[in-house]
Amino acid sequence: MQFNEELTLVRDTEATIIPAGEIKVLSSGTRAVISQALGGTVTIRTDSGLYRLSSRDWDALGAEAQAQLDASVEAEQSADSDVPFSEELVWDAMRGCFDPEIPVNIVDLGLIYDLQLSQPDAEGQHQVEVKMTLTAQGCGMGPVIAEDAKKNIEALTGVSKAQVDIVWDPPWTPHMISEAGRQKLGLE
Secondary structure, three states: OOOOOEEEOOOOEEEEEEOOOOEEEEOOOOEEEEEEEEOOEEEEEEOOEEEEEOHHHHHHHOHHHHHHHHHHHHHHHHHHOOOOOOHHHHHHHHOOOEOOOOOOEOOOOOOEEEEEEOOOOOOOOEEEEEEEOOOOOOOOOHHHHHHHHHHHHHOOOOEEEEEEEEOOOOOOOHHHOOHHHHHHHOOO
C-alpha cells in the first residue's frame, strides 16, 4: 500500500477519531493520507486529525486503494487458514491487532497480560479469555482494540467464544515492549 500519497474520499464515510474512539462522518472530498495499514485496519491522516477506517469503508478511499488493502488482508488470511488450533495460533491472531497510532502489534507492545484457553468441549471448541491493557488509561480506542482482538480470536477454527478484558494492573510501561517491537520502533 502506498503511504504518503494523498487520496480524496470518494463518499461520506464513518471513521473513528483517534485517540478519542468516537465516530465521526468524514465528508466526500476530504483529503487523506494512509499513515498505517496493518492487521486489517487503516489509519488515515486528514487536516482535522487521525481516523481509523473499518474495512467496510475502504471503498471511500477509491477503488485502487481498496483493491490494494483487500489484497493485503487476503494474503494474511490465506497464510493461516489450514493451521491446527493451538495457543500459539491465538497469540498469532492477536499479533494481527495494532494500536492505530503505533505500527507495532498489541502482543509486541506488551499489552497482553494473560491468555487462558478452556479445555475443548464435545465439539473440540475452546473458549479463550484474555486480559490486556493499553498504553494510556484515557485512550478511547481501548474498546476498539479489544474488539479487534476478540474478532481475530473468534475467527479461528477451534474457538467458540473469546472474551477480552481491559485491565490496569500492572500499569503498562515502555519496558514491556518486546525486542521485536523495540526494533520496529527504533528503540534498540
